[in-house]
Amino acid sequence: MERRDVVIVGGAVIGSAVAYFLAAQSAGRCNVLVVEKDPTYADCATSRSVGGIRQQFSTPENIEMSKFGAAFVKHADDYLTVDGEKPTVPFVEGGYLFLATAAGLPVLRQNHALQRELGADTVMLDPDELHRRFPWLNVADLAGGCLGVTDEGWTDPYGLMQAFRRKARALGATYVHDEVVAMERSGNRVDAVRLKSGNSVPCGSVVNAAGMVAADVAAMAGLDLPVRPRKRFVYVFQCREAPAGVPLTIDPTGVYVRPEGTSFLCGVSPPEDEDPDCTDFEIDDRLFEAVIWPTLAHRVPAFEAIKLARSWAGHYDYNTLDRNVILGPHPAVANFYFVNGFSGHGLQQSPAAGRAIAELILHGSYRTIDLGRFSYDRVTRNEPLPELNVV
Ligand SMILES: Cc1cc2nc3c(=O)[nH]c(=O)nc-3n(C[C@H](O)[C@H](O)[C@H](O)COP(=O)(O)OP(=O)(O)OC[C@H]3O[C@@H](n4cnc5c(N)ncnc54)[C@H](O)[C@@H]3O)c2cc1C
Incomplete structure (x- = not known):
């Protein structure tokens, strides 16, 4: 050739x-x-x-x-x-919200300082401010959160x-x-x-x-x-009384959720010792039932009443x-x-x-x-x- x-x-x-x-x-x-x-x-x-x-x-x-x-x-x-x-490349500027308990707050603050230094539009919020901005969020066990105000979201x-x-x-x-x-x-x-x-x-x-x-x-x-293939699941659910204005929210446990139209996407990375190299696409909905849903229901009480609609698996190209x-x-x-x-x-x-x-x-x-x-x-x-x- x-x-x-x-x-x-x-x-x-x-x-x-x-x-x-x-x-x-x-x-x-x-x-x-x-x-x-x-x-x-x-x-x-x-x-x-x-x-x-x-x-x-x-x-x-x-x-x-x-x-x-x-x-x-x-x-x-x-x-x-x-x-x-x-091109069909929308940018939904819905923001990212990283949440922290007292244990995670120093690292969140340190990352935030670096992001600000480099010009990123992120703000630290204490639990009162979190509650004011996101009334659907349970802040009882939180020490703070970091929110990307512009240039964060999804495409x-x-x-x-x-x-x-x-x-x-x-x-x-x-x-x-x-x-x-x-x-x-x-x-x-x-x-x-x-x-x-x-x-x-x-x-x-x-x-x-x-x-x-x-x-x-x-x-x-x-x-x-x-670099190894590491499987990740994405779950799609619907919520009867869906909260409005949900950014891509990352719970201190690592469970994340974001809106997608009238549904929500969520997932979590497993602990390192339960994350083998893996190239199959088999889906395990038990992770949703046992880990993700309880975590989401704790963090956002409206997510008690949700229905899993579908799920898929994909692979990170994971640098070990x-x-x-x-x-x-x-x-x-x-x-x-x-x-x-x-x-x-x-x-x-x-x-x-x-x-x-x-x-x-x-x-x-x-x-x-x-x-x-x-x-x-x-x-x-x-x-x-x-x-x-x-x-
Ligand atoms: C569930 C999930 C959620 C994610 N969420 C995010 C997110 O929110 N934000 C974010 O930034 N990133 C996210 N990522 C990561 C992001 O999707 C990947 O980092 C990115 O898509 C990698 O792109 P790539 O082109 O390197 O690899 P891939 O998209 O995997 O493409 C590799 C391509 O190479 C081809 N190929 C492989 N070997 C050969 C060969 N020998 N000859 C010819 N072709 C070959 C394959 O067919 C494939 O098309 C997520 C990933 C997953 C799995």
């Missing part, structure tokens, strides 16, 4: 964001091939995401990335319109992915329905990727955007990647080192780029991550947000850069 400047493995939201920024920043001069094994995108994390966008992180780079993510989604029409047709993950894809193609990127099954490597370079169809594609660079199976793709180039993205080239294989391990916040970071990879490939360095601390080097040195706010 024809030589490509860049081959991207995986064409969901991250692969398509990278393709878009490469095409846009090079004015179409970069010859990009996106290899996607499932063009229905039925099972990828992107299609199963909750679509949340927040600035409430503990790592400065994550705050900066999500600030750009919010701005990008807000102005998606400016970036992703094709032939006058606007349509599938819509954002398709909009990136469509615009990338309009700018000259090519998508092929195939699977990358091997890589041809000599010394510190990948020379070509091999496809299931039997074709081999010589390339200048390879970008690993394979989501939960990113470690398998890294292994094709002989590289280790501490520190729950932050691994971004940029491998130190020993200079043309193999990682953009993996988002651990549950990749949708909102797709614009910043796509732009970052394009900057590295086209210019050799970051031009906007310096994401050097997210490089693979920290894996080599075994120096985690942990993110505390993983939902």
